Amino acid sequence: MKNSNGSSSSGDESLKHKEYHLQEMGVELEDCDYIVALAGNPNTGKSTVFNDLTGLHQHTGNWPGKTVTRAVGAFEFSDTKYKVVDLPGTYSLLAVTEDEEIARDFILFGRPDVTVVVVDATCLERNLNLVLQILEITDRVVVDLNLMDEAKRHNIEIDVAQLSNSLGVPVVPTAARYNKGMDDLTKAIHEVATNQCVPHAYHIQMDSPELKKAVDELSEKVEEIYPQLPNIQWVALRLLDGDRKIIEAFRNGDFADMA
Secondary structure (H helix, E strand, O other): OOOOOOOOHHHHHHHHHHHHHHHHOOOOOOOOOEEEEEEEOOOOOHHHHHHHHHOOOEEEEEOOOOOOEEEEEEEEEOOEEEEEEEOOOOOOOOOOOHHHHHHHHHHHHHOOOEEEEEEEHHHHHHHHHHHHHHHHHOOOEEEEEEOHHHHHHOOOOOOHHHHHHHHOOOEEEOEHHHOEOHHHHHHHHHHHHOOOOOOOOOOOOOOOHHHHHHHHHHHHHHHHHOOOOOOHHHHHHHHHOOOHHHHHHHHHOOOOOOO
16 A cells, blocks of 8 residues: 655554554555545435446445444556545534444544545535535545536536635536546546645634634644644544543554654
């Protein structure tokens, strides 16, 4: 598996850490250059996108220790091999439900090379909640603006270029059930995975001065312990929120090699 973050010694340790967590989550890395996570709200056509990307090169099972179904597939593009993990459909990553916990943990600890967030073009505002939460964890995101055929039928127009500029990540319009836009989506995944495109994701600004002060103070303390952590403010916010999984990971040193 290729290391999209460089080949330094710290990068090698980070890659080992990543591979360990992926294997714990039941994702084998053989015959694979990059890992792609597929996230999205329910009923966005995410399964259709997954099937279009992977074709017959897929298999299903359960997440380790869970009753939730996991689908994993593969595709090749430009002599590069990709493994696609279809995450449970969720409305958020607050880890209230088992599905949310699986999706959040895979993106945070498995650190896929690209996370594709499938959104419904007919109700974009509702879907952006998940997009913004994922952008707090990782910049390596491609937004799949799916169901564009339905949006057109309802006379909904979306300025794709402006949306991409506002989010700071590639946005690709598709109609997966008709296989429209899928070549562009595959190309965008490849460009982010291989660092031909380096997204600069938008991060939510905190309105409350008190909350911002608390997050900033805790972030400084987190950075002292884990200076390479790429999403320090998000971790600090989850610690303040009493997220048990994040607290456990913090105490166990699971963030040590996350660069």
